Amino acid sequence: DTGVSQNPRHKITKRGQNVTFRCDPISEHNRLYWYRQTLGQGPEFLTYFQNEAQLEKSRLLSDRFSAERPKGSFSTLEIQRTEQGDSAMYLCASSLANVGTEAFFGQGTRLTVV
Amino acid sequence: QQQVKQSPQSLIVQKGGISIINCAYENTAFDYFPWYQQFPGKGPALLIAIRPDVSEKKEGRFTISFNKSAKQFSLHIMDSQPGDSATYFCAASPSGNTPLVFGKGTRLSVIA
Numbered sequence: 001d002t003g004v005s006q007n008p009r010h011k012i013t014k015r016g017q018n019v020t021f022r023c024d025p026i027s028e029h030n031r032l033y034w035y036r037q038t039l040g041q042g043p044e045f046l047t048y049f050q051n052e053a054q055l056e057k058s059r060l061l062s063d064r065f066s067a068e069r070p071k072g073s074f075s076t077l078e079i080q081r082t083e084q085g086d087s088a089m090y091l092c093a094s095s096l097a098n099v100g101t102e103a104f105f106g107q108g109t110r111l112t113v114v
Numbered sequence: 115q116q117q118v119k120q121s122p123q124s125l126i127v128q129k130g131g132i133s134i135i136n137c138a139y140e141n142t143a144f145d146y147f148p149w150y151q152q153f154p155g156k157g158p159a160l161l162i163a164i165r166p167d168v169s170e171k172k173e174g175r176f177t178i179s180f181n182k183s184a185k186q187f188s189l190h191i192m193d194s195q196p197g198d199s200a201t202y203f204c205a206a207s208p209s210g211n212t213p214l215v216f217g218k219g220t221r222l223s224v225i226a
Contacts, residue, residue, distance in 0.1 A: 044216070091157055
């Protein structure tokens with residue numbers, strides 16, 4: 001499968017623990033996006049990268065959230081000191097940098113904080 | 115502040131009927147308007163997208179109508195099928211390669 005791959009698919013964690021998610025984009029895509037989706041809502045933008053450079057962070061991305069894309073390939077999203085409000089689906093998407101190109105989404109990582 | 119407003123929240127259509135979902139936007143810098151389809155437990159998948167230089171785009175049973183002056187766009191699904199039952203999201207961005215702003219979604223149920 002050459003689509004966007006996210007791991008793990010599901011994560012249950014206790015409040016206060018740290019969690020890390022991984023996203024492997026489509027190989028030739030240089031843009032990578034993270035979104036968060038809560039039940040009954042549309043995806044909300046968190047942050048995005050062009051190659052290894054983080055271009056923009058949403059104000060939704062609190063200090064407890066950090067994202068990296070160290071070699072311009074895969075990316076990780078870490079949440080420190082998780083809170084129940086962090087429970088959501090975390091979606092990764094990738095695209096080429098050209099204007100008008102489609103963003104392809106992965107299947108997401110569903111996080112449940114108990 | 116919600117920049118893309120989507121309606122209705124849910125929609126029930128008979129098989130063979132036309133499903134219509136509407137979106138309105140506020141930011142005049144938006145110039146790329148995609149529609150995504152999402153099945154439970156899956157990520158969103160692009161259905162069709164339009165740029166404001168055209169007023170309509172059709173791909174198979176799916177058509178986007180775009181009204182730049184009203185800042186509105188809509189998705190029409192012709193000959194709706196039970197397999198179309200999913201959640202549909204409109205989105206917008208200042209260009210096709212920048213972060214998307216999504217509507218809240220419309221849950222479509224197509225009944226036989």
